[in-house]
Amino acid sequence: MRYSPISRFKGTLLGAFLGESLASSGEIQFQSHLNFGKMAVLGIQSLIVSGRLDLDDWIERQQQESLHLAATDDISIKIIISTLPVALFFHENPIKLRQNLLRVLKIWEDDPVVRDGTLAVGYAIALALTEKLDPLTLIPQTISFLGETPTSIPKNLLRVHNLLEQGAGLSRAQAEFAREEKLSNTIAMAFYCFLSTLEDFRLTVLRATHNDNSQVQDATPLSSQATGVITGALSGAYNGTGGIPVNWQVLLLQRNSPAWGLTSFSQMLELTDAFVAVWSGMYDLTLNSRELTEEGYEVAPLSVYAAPRVIRSR
Template identity: 50%
Template sequence: MRYSLVNRVRGTFLGAFLGARLADQHISHLGEMAVVGTKSLISLGRFDLEHWLKLQNQLSVGAENHQSWDKILFTTIPLAIFFHESPAKLRSGLLQLQNLWPDDPVVKDTTLILGYAIAQSLNEKLDHQTFIPSTVEFLHQTDTQLPQILEKVNIFVQQGKALAQVEALLAKEEPLIQSLAIALYCFLTTLEDFPLTIGRATHLSLKQQDVRGILAGALSGAYNSSLGIPINWQILAAATELPTWGLSNFVEMLELADKLVAVWSGVYNLAPENSAIAPTEDSISLGFTPLSIFAAPHIIRPR
């Protein structure tokens, strides 16, 4: 295994957050639903849409304020992580998640593509040569133009087109499709370079830089893990206060990410007091007490 699952999951959240932060300093309620969704998965150990809806209704702002693309994409991340090992469960869960916002085929397909890409990286199966064809297959039947757009992106990557050319060729596409295509292009052409990926994705003349930042950041963060993100960037994220997310700072988001992995992997006796998270010189790490026990799902049995 090139990177641990914990580091890849941290990288996914960190990447999405940093991508949005670099594009737009005003992140406000960006991750509020992602936080409550992650907490729901941790507390129940399963995905329960009704529980997500209940938690959403308890938020300080109405559900209508959670329908922007950046918030929807960020909300997709915890579910993609939780179901990353099962394409069928991943697809089913992401389709159920669409009930949190108004029906939009392009939004649906975009969340499916993001979730699938994250899952492929977490499973260490993402191959830049086969990623686009397998993603189109995962989308299955759709009324949107995204399969054709993905094929175009694949051709752009193979031909080595400059980013400015890609931007011009996609200029007439609707904004979300355009943002997804550019984020995928930036990711696939600089797979091993997290800063360059989100730097290219967010420093364009087009609108929706925050959406491209989240997409490119989540994709590259999952692929390169938190170890591939510069430590000074991690410190910047860790110090960010997030009262509108229901968190003191982003370190608490990483703590939730670690707990999500623990629940997914079958941790026994998980409790808030059993973990502590703190910045270190080379990473942001979570420490569990020696009493915590890990195993694959359904392996631990009652004594």
């Protein structure tokens, strides 16, 4: 395996966070008013506690935090980013992946474009985590995964595929997709930026958030951040934390600012560690200390690993 699962899990979430945080100038903004991933954090917390997808628990957590998605321009992107924990948790099985992504979407409005965008991003992330992502076949496979649909997402993804085959540059892609702020165009640009610079996370997200081209001078910060957050998640899943610039990671740790509703960036990393532990089926001995006592002596704590969901907390 090229990268460990924990590296790819963290890469997905850290990549999305950086994609949202990068300004068009290439500098990291630590205070983003959009908070695309706040609801994703609640989803991770629910999966950790429940060990499964519990829609009632997701809804209850959102209500407790008074998180209600109003009809704003960023609602569709927030929904897609909110489903990232489900894509990570069920990435090994395409059937369960599709079923659970569709289940969690029932929490919000039933928008076909949001549905297709969620399935496309989730499927690409699943292929990256299972190391089955082939840049030459990703888009045809994704279109097949979407199935029959009336939305423009398959058509736009096919346009991306053709642009990549022709070796088209960023300016041409932006001219194709940035004229209107439609979710399907945002998804298309994210796939273009991801696949055109597959092995370079830094360049990928910088291109995704770049909007100085004269043909797209009317692009808004929302459009830039929306493309950046999806592109960052895709590239982070593929390249893992090892592909994310060290100076960016150090900067985030040094500032340790609040992230996606959490009190600090470090808390976000700790939450991801716990998330991977639950997904993997790791037996957490620290939660069962009584079992470590034998004839009055403490047995040294050990970490036990197994295939996903084989070993569970008792």
